[in-house]
Amino acid sequence: MDMMSKGSVDASQQKVGTKSSCENHENCMRMIQAILDGEATEQEINHFRENMDICMPCINEYHLVKCIKESLCNKLERKTCPESLINSIKLKLDLL
């Protein structure tokens, strides 16, 4: 998310409007990944917070990656280890 905004500046000097393209998108995607993985630095987190309302491509990327992570975590069937396998392992341990 580039610090330059296409949006206008109102009388209170607040940034308004959103960017429809991101000149630094590849680096931003890496930063978004780190943020969603809980691995971002404080600087990255602050930068993201300051610009998350401005850059549409990055906002969309954030929501997409977040959604994919949640789907992987919540929708995929989690296999449970069969009891027979656990018993087989325990039996074989006795033979070691």
Added chain:
Amino acid sequence: MSVVMSKIVKGESTDDQRYIIFNREFLPHIDSMYNFAYRLTMDEDDAHDLVQDTYLKAFRFIASFEEGTNAKAWLFRILKNSFINDYRKRSKEPAKVDYQEIETTYNSEDGGEVQHTVDLRAHTVQDMIGDEVANALNSLPVDFRTVIIICDIEGFTYEEMAKILDIPIGTVRSRLHRARNLLKEKLKNYASSMGYDT
């Protein structure tokens, strides 16, 4: 080092002490291990053998495990190495392990980053059911599938992933980034073919 472990290292341990550690530290992770093995092999019989081999190795080399450290990461590393050494080479479905595709993908990193954005909407992914997401994940080359599994499904940190995979943290980041881009493409292609609004 705990009293139990120190006795194991000194060879003074009884089997009971090894079983205590095995049951307390290793067995609680068996469901995650089985799930990981199944996602790697995509075959229940292979997953069965892989998990069994892993736990037997873990027991055999229990003295090298430092009690109180991350047992799950230690076990995942053993399983990953076993998969690479024993199972990937004799995969029942070698077509699913496309080494040429992996090599081509990795070699492209030498020329710098691949700049592209996948046009996929978050709500499209939200509308997908589990099987559809699973199909997209399973279609990834195994090394990309692995990083997504251990990060997004198993919740390991980058540092833990680096130890499990025996790669630098920087490589973990870049491989995750590439894996997710590829997964997005797979999801988009799958969504388009199934008639989702992309």
